[in-house]
Amino acid sequence: MKYLKTGLAVAVGLSGLILASGSQSGEASGGDAARGQGVYGSTCVACHGAKGKGTIPGVPDFTKKKGVLAKSDQELFENIKNGFQSPGSFMAMPPLGGNPDLSDQDVRDVITYIRQKFGKD
Numbered sequence: 595m596k597y598l599k600t601g602l603a604v605a606v607g608l609s610g611l612i613l614a615s616g617s618q619s620g621e622a623s624g625g626d627a628a629r630g631q632g633v634y635g636s637t638c639v640a641c642h643g644a645k646g647k648g649t650i651p652g653v654p655d656f657t658k659k660k661g662v663l664a665k666s667d668q669e670l671f672e673n674i675k676n677g678f679q680s681p682g683s684f685m686a687m688p689p690l691g692g693n694p695d696l697s698d699q700d701v702r703d704v705i706t707y708i709r710q711k712f713g714k715d
């Protein structure tokens with residue numbers, strides 16, 4: 595129980611730090627990275643992987659410099675929400691990662707999370 599409490603305090607402290615640094619750099623998406631992590635873990639990880647490099651062919655590597663995360667928050671938001679297939683691609687990103695329960699805020703949160711976790715710039 596003692597351990598659990600410490601872990602929680604650390605987690606809360608960390609997400610506070612992440613949020614603070616996000617607002618300092620003028621992050622436009624306004625997402626909550628801690629919530630986004632939950633969304634990623636339940637809906638996106640199967641295809642995009644815990645390391646963001648993709649688990650199956652056709653899935654982009656989020657950690658690649660000047661990769662898909664170089665796009666604007668607005669563009670990523672629309673492509674996650676509506677689904678996306680780049681020209682010549684043999685596999686599409688399903689709308690909302692195939693989870694119709696995700697809200698717009700969930701999408702903003704997960705964008706903030708993947709930028710902080712996997713983004714290079």
Ligand code: HEC
Pocket residue numbers: 633634637638639640641642652653654662665669670673674678679680681683684685686687688690691692704705
């Ligand atoms: C069924 C597998 C699958 C799931 C689940 C999935 N994705 Fe994707 N995602 C893909 C594929 C495949 C692409 C590349 C599509 C292409 O370029 O044609 C992609 C592309 C993307 C891109 C790049 C879009 C762009 O503009 O280039 C982002 C960002 C993304 N996914 C985020 C997410 C998030 C966030 C989730 C969870 C809510 C998620 N994905 C769930 C398969 C998936």
